[in-house]
Amino acid sequence: xxxxxxxxxxxxxxxxxxxxxxxxxxIMETGYRHTxxxxxxxRDIITSFSCRYNGEEIFRADLFPAxxxxxxxxxxxxxxxxxxxxxxxxxDNGFSETASASISVE
Amino acid sequence: MRLAATIVLAMLLEVAWxxxxxxxxxxxxxxxxxxxxxxxxPDTQAxxxxxxxxxxxxxxxxxxxxxxxxxxxxxxxxxxCHDDARASMKGxxxxxxxxxQALGRPVNLEQRINLCRAxxxxxxxxxxxxxxxxxxxxxxxxxxxGMAIAPGQTAELQPFVARGRDFFMKRQGQLNLGCTNCHxxxxxxxxxxxxxxxxxxxxxxxxxxxxxxxxxxxxxxxxCITGMRAQNYDYxxxxxxxxxxxxxxxxxGMPIETPAVRP
Numbered sequence: 001x002x003x004x005x006x007x008x009x010x011x012x013x014x015x016x017x018x019x020x021x022x023x024x025x026x027i028m029e030t031g032y033r034h035t036x037x038x039x040x041x042x043r044d045i046i047t048s049f050s051c052r053y054n055g056e057e058i059f060r061a062d063l064f065p066a067x068x069x070x071x072x073x074x075x076x077x078x079x080x081x082x083x084x085x086x087x088x089x090x091x092d093n094g095f096s097e098t099a100s101a102s103i104s105v106e
Numbered sequence: 107m108r109l110a111a112t113i114v115l116a117m118l119l120e121v122a123w124x125x126x127x128x129x130x131x132x133x134x135x136x137x138x139x140x141x142x143x144x145x146x147x148p149d150t151q152a153x154x155x156x157x158x159x160x161x162x163x164x165x166x167x168x169x170x171x172x173x174x175x176x177x178x179x180x181x182x183x184x185x186x187c188h189d190d191a192r193a194s195m196k197g198x199x200x201x202x203x204x205x206x207q208a209l210g211r212p213v214n215l216e217q218r219i220n221l222c223r224a225x226x227x228x229x230x231x232x233x234x235x236x237x238x239x240x241x242x243x244x245x246x247x248x249x250x251x252g253m254a255i256a257p258g259q260t261a262e263l264q265p266f267v268a269r270g271r272d273f274f275m276k277r278q279g280q281l282n283l284g285c286t287n288c289h290x291x292x293x294x295x296x297x298x299x300x301x302x303x304x305x306x307x308x309x310x311x312x313x314x315x316x317x318x319x320x321x322x323x324x325x326x327x328x329x330c331i332t333g334m335r336a337q338n339y340d341y342x343x344x345x346x347x348x349x350x351x352x353x354x355x356x357x358x359g360m361p362i363e364t365p366a367v368r369p
Contacts, residue, residue, distance in 0.1 A: 003167040007158035021156075025164040028318075069318035070161050 006087065008101040012079035020051065020059075021074040024089050024097065030065040046091035049073055054083035063091075079105045133356070134290055134304055141308045141360060142368055145301035150315070154367040162244060162313040162365020165237070165320045169245025172238060178229025184242070187226060191249055199247035200256050200362055203351045205263055212266050212351050215243050216322060217342060234341035240320045244311045247364035255308065255362060257354040270352025273345060274305075279336025285349075300369070306357040307350070309366020316369065323350055 007021040024046065031043025043065060051059040059075045082104045089097045143151060153159050173184045173191055188194040203212040206221065213221065219242050220231035232239035257263070274285040288297070289305035296302065310323040317325075324346050331338050339345050 003164050005158045005163055005167070007156075021158050023159060023161065023164065025168075068315075070164060072159060072161070 004087070004089075004097060004099040006085075006099050006101045008085055008103055009079075010102075011104050011106070014079060014081075014105050016079045017076055018079050018103075019074060019076050020085065021072070022049075022051075022087055022099075023070060023072045024049075025070055026089070026091065026095070028063075028065070028067055028069045028071065032065065044092045044095075046071060046089050046095065048090045050088050051075070052086045052088075053077060054081065055086075079103065081105050132290065134293070136359075139306060139357070139360060140304055141306050141363065142301075142303045143309070143363060143366065145303050146367075146369060150367060150369055154309075154363070160313070160365060160367055162311070162320055162367060165241045165244040165311070165313075166248045166365060168237065168241035169243070169248075172242050173245060178223060178227035180226065180228040182227050184222070191246065195246045195249040197250050197253050199250040199364065200253045201258060203347050203354065204258055205260070211344060212263060212347055214324070214347050214350055215246060216324075217347070219243060219246070235322060235325060240311050240322065243322070244320060244365050247311065247362065250362045251364060252361050254359050255354055255357045257351060257358065259355075263351070266348045267351050267355050269345075270348035270350070270355075273349045274352055279331070279334035281334050281336075283334045285330065305353060306360060307353045308357055308360050309363035309368070311364065312366035312368055314368050320365065323353070 003025045005023040007019075009018050012018050026046050027044060028046065029041055029044040031040065031045075033041045035041060045065055045067070046063045049059075049061045049063060049071075050057055058077050061073060063071060082102075084100055084102045087099045087101075089095070143154065146154075153161070157163050170191075176183045176186075185191070199215055202218065203214040204218070205211070206213045206218070216234060216239055219239065223229040223231060232242070257267075274289075277284045277287070285305060288302050293302050293304040307323050307326075310326070311320050313320050314326075322341075324341050327346055327349060328338055328341075
């Protein structure tokens, strides 16, 4: 079960700097750990995150094994027009999740 | 002669001192009680305060989905009997662990969910600390957020509270420590850089940054018992439930914070 929590302001004035906060449920298994019997626990992480604002990519991040479980990513952008933010997380073992949030800009 | 007088005086003072300060640990005064939240750094408090940054909310979301999902041979969902949890589960977590009449002993919220699964959904119990059980427990407990902790005070429950209190006060394990030696006597100090805190279980199940996961109160209790190098108990053991019950009576009146975040 994957769940995302997104925090985007519902309303903003044109030109405002807004903060976007995202939280994605993921174990972020590093691949460096071993079980009690000595077997390596295979790596299972999110490898990339991106955010598009009305289709245009405004933020992208690569994620690595040192990042904690359930990664929380926050960033800023300028509210230019009303519309939609699309978020995408891609990871190992075919992990792929999307979420979206809308904003109205006056 | 003078030496003897000094010794006698010292002994008298000792007797007088013991009369004023009772031997052994004293429970924390009601108005001095503090949630673990108040011991945290502002950065960690900010994670708990913001529902879109609070990692425990991921489990609450999962729990909400599970609440509506059919399960077991009876093919029923929690919502089929209990309807909207926002109304039906409000205040429930505040009075757990609670007495189960059929079993004749108190059960915690996780055990109540599994009993409900067995009795009404004809479903197998969810393993302790499994994501699904933590999610359902967190979802149910979150409905009581901000409400005062109020475990039952019936005569039937009293012996169990008393046994939990005995456990808390009793020295045990290779380090010969009781819970009380840290959490009543030294809660204002630090242990290896971490705040000792008062053992007020106000926010369980909670997200521990150290665990990188949500975890139950019993997980925390088992950690502490291992730390004392004492004989541990299995999840769901009556001893742990009694201890939970005592901890909740100790935190009576304090607001529920579920899902809390701790370092």
